[in-house]
Amino acid sequence: MVKVLVADNHPIVRAGLNSVIKSSKLADIVGNVSTTSELFNFLSKEKVDIILLEMDIPEINGITALRKLKKEYPDSKVLIFSGQPEDVYALSTLRAGAAGYLSKNADVTVISDAITKIADGGMFITNELAQRLAFDESTKKPRRFFRKLSTREIEVLKLLAAGKRNKHVAEELGLNEKTVSTYKARLMKKLNVDNFVDMLQQAKALDLF
Template identity: 75%
Template sequence: MIKVLVADNHPIVRIGLETALNNNGITEVIGSVSTTTELFNALSTKNPDVILLEMDIPEVNGITALRRLKKDQSDIKVLIYSTQAEDVYALSTLRAGASGYVSKTASLDTLIDAIKRVANGGMFITNELAQRLAFDESTNKPRKLFRKLSTREIEVLKLLASGRRNKQVAEELGLNEKTVSTYKARLMKKLNVDNMVDMLQQAKALELY
C-alpha cells in the first residue's frame, strides 16, 4: 500500500480523499492536516510515501511549504493538488521540487495514477499540460509572459495579487522588504507594465487570484 499524507484546508476535501484513497486497495491515508504547522508536526511521527499538498494551504503558500519540505528531506515526494490553473502553477511547483501536479477537477483514477507514479519515483503532469508546454501559444500572451517568471517571482506576484503589502510578503517568504521591491521591479519589467494596477491585471489574467 502507498502511504499518503493529505494536507488540505477543507474538511470535506480531506474526508472525501480519505474515503476514496482508503478503499481502492492501492493507497492508504496515514494522516490528514489542515495547516503547514500541522504538516511539519505530522512528519515528525509519520513517514508517508507521498504528501498530497494543497497549493493554498494556510499559514504559508504551497510553494514555500514545498521548498521547506525539500530542504528538510530532499528525497520526500510531494504531489501538488490544487484548484489553481495548471499551466500557470505546475511548472513552478515542479521547479520548486514537486514530483507532480494534479488539478482538483481531475478524476479519481487520474489522482491515483499520479500518486502511484510519484511513489515509484516518477513525475506526473497531464498529457494536456505537456502538449501546451511543448508549443508556443502565440495567441495566449499572459501564459507566454508567465514562462519568463521564476518560481520566486510567481510567489511574490501571487501574494501581492492577494492584497499583501511588501512587509507581509517579506515576512511570509523570509525575505527583506528591499528584496521584495526588487522582485516587484523585475515583475513589472517581465510583464511589460509600469504600475501596480496593470501588474495586478496581469496576475488576474494568469488566474493568480
C-alpha cells in the same frame, strides 16, 4: 503499501481523497492535516512516502512549504493538489521540487494514477497540461509571460495580487522589504508594464487571483 499523508484544510476534500485513495488499495492514508504546523508536526513523528499537499494550505505559502519539505524531508515526495490554474502553477511547483501537480478539477481516477507514478519514481502531470505547456509559446494568450517568471517571482506576484503589502510579502516568504521591491521592479519589466496597477491587471490575466 505506499504511505500517504493528506494536507488540505477542507474537511470534505480530505474525506473525498481518503475515500478514493483507500478504495484504490494502492496506498495507505496514514494521516490528515489541515495546516502547515500540523503537517510538519506529523512528519517529525512519522515517515511518509507521498504528501498530497494543497497549494493554498493555511499558514505558509504552498511553494514555500514545498521548499521546506524538500529540505527537511527529502525522501517524502510531494504531489501538489490545487484549484489554482495548472498552466500557471504546475511548472512553478515542479521547479520547486514537487513530484507532480494535480488539479482539483481532474477526474478522481487520476489521483490513483498520480500516486502510482510518483511511488514508482516518476513525475506526474496530466497529458492535457503537458500539451498546453508544450504549445504555450505558440499562442498569443497572456500566460505566455509565465515562461519568463521564476518560481519566486510567481510567489511574489501572487501575494501582491492578493493585496499583500511589501512587508507582509517579505514576512511570508522570508525576505526583506527591499528584496520584495526589487522583485516588483523585475516583475514590471518582465510583464512589460510601468506601474503597479498594470502589473496587477497582468496578474489577473494570468489567473493569479
